[in-house]
Amino acid sequence: MERIDQAVDPARARAWLATAVEEARAGLAEGGIPIGAALYDADGTLLGRGHNRRVQDGDPSMHAETAAFRAAGRRRTYRGTTMVTTLSPCWYCSGLVRQFGISRVVIGEAGTFHGGHNWLAGHGVEIVRLDDPECAAMMRDFVEKNPALWNEDIGE
Amino acid sequence: MERIDQAVDPARARAWLATAVEEARAGLAEGGIPIGAALYDADGTLLGRGHNRRVQDGDPSMHAETAAFRAAGRRRTYRGTTMVTTLSPCWYCSGLVRQFGISRVVIGEAGTFHGGHNWLAGHGVEIVRLDDPECAAMMRDFVEKNPALWNEDIGE
Numbered sequence: 001m002e003r004i005d006q007a008v009d010p011a012r013a014r015a016w017l018a019t020a021v022e023e024a025r026a027g028l029a030e031g032g033i034p035i036g037a038a039l040y041d042a043d044g045t046l047l048g049r050g051h052n053r054r055v056q057d058g059d060p061s062m063h064a065e066t067a068a069f070r071a072a073g074r075r076r077t078y079r080g081t082t083m084v085t086t087l088s089p090c091w092y093c094s095g096l097v098r099q100f101g102i103s104r105v106v107i108g109e110a111g112t113f114h115g116g117h118n119w120l121a122g123h124g125v126e127i128v129r130l131d132d133p134e135c136a137a138m139m140r141d142f143v144e145k146n147p148a149l150w151n152e153d154i155g156e
Numbered sequence: 157m158e159r160i161d162q163a164v165d166p167a168r169a170r171a172w173l174a175t176a177v178e179e180a181r182a183g184l185a186e187g188g189i190p191i192g193a194a195l196y197d198a199d200g201t202l203l204g205r206g207h208n209r210r211v212q213d214g215d216p217s218m219h220a221e222t223a224a225f226r227a228a229g230r231r232r233t234y235r236g237t238t239m240v241t242t243l244s245p246c247w248y249c250s251g252l253v254r255q256f257g258i259s260r261v262v263i264g265e266a267g268t269f270h271g272g273h274n275w276l277a278g279h280g281v282e283i284v285r286l287d288d289p290e291c292a293a294m295m296r297d298f299v300e301k302n303p304a305l306w307n308e309d310i311g312e
Binding site for chain 1: 249
């Protein structure tokens with residue numbers, strides 16, 4: 001995998017994260033697991049956005065990142081794209097990033113759950129951790145109130 | 157991840173593969189990429205089956221394994237389950253297997269494409285390679301006739 005030429009501007013990364021947070025909040029309002037994601041092109045174009053749909057659709061395959069990827073539709077290449085997600089991507093979503101050559105992952109927080117982002121970094125993906133307090137509080141509160149549902153979502 | 161107690165009976169693995177091959181053929185007949193998969197419970201119950209739907213639904217997130225996983229619906233645990241697939245699982249589908257603790261992967265062939273099955277073996281997943289000539293011929297023929305579509309499906 002080729003590295004992208006330039007590290008992302010922090011202000012831009014935070015603006016992208018806001019889209020993922022909106023998605024997470026929408027999921028929570030629907031009674032779902034509050035994780036959101038969005039896929040951005042190198043020029044800042046929003047390609048797709050989505051949130052976890054396990055509860056809403058009874059669909060265990062729709063994590064936030066896969067929902068955003070799906071919403072983006074078919075593409076010839078993902079070179080230069082950024083997946084922004086409110087939470088560190090699990091192995092399933094990390095595998096998605098690696099297989100399709102997504103260049104960068106912006107992570108709201110990796111404190112409540114730590115997925116495969118170090119593995120991705122070792123395979124040339126730029127990882128940006130924002131340690132966002134709102135993302136952390138939203139997940140911490142959700143996991144505390146819904147431990148069984150959360151464990152189901154990560155196969156534990 | 158816990159290892160499962162007993163290796164799969166080869167006749168059973170071949171019977172399960174037949175379901176995945178039916179799915180692959182159905183995908184081909186629809187004009188799609190001929191990869192099929194099925195998820196079986198430890199007692200041999202079919203939990204879900206599906207095939208790649210990139211072309212049919214314009215959905216890049218529906219690989220054969222994710223389609224079978226989705227069809228199986230929500231489950232508390234995947235311990236003891238087997239994912240059978242006509243082709244070695246890509247990183248995306250390998251990540252699915254690892255994250256959800258699927259115990260075994262039965263692979264029709266890994267000659268035309270080699271995904272993450274060695275990585276899974278290193279994480280305690282039982283890998284059964286059947287080196288099935290029909291699976292290999294179906295993929296070889298498809299890739300030869302549709303190289304751009306195949307490269308799109310694996311992000312290359």
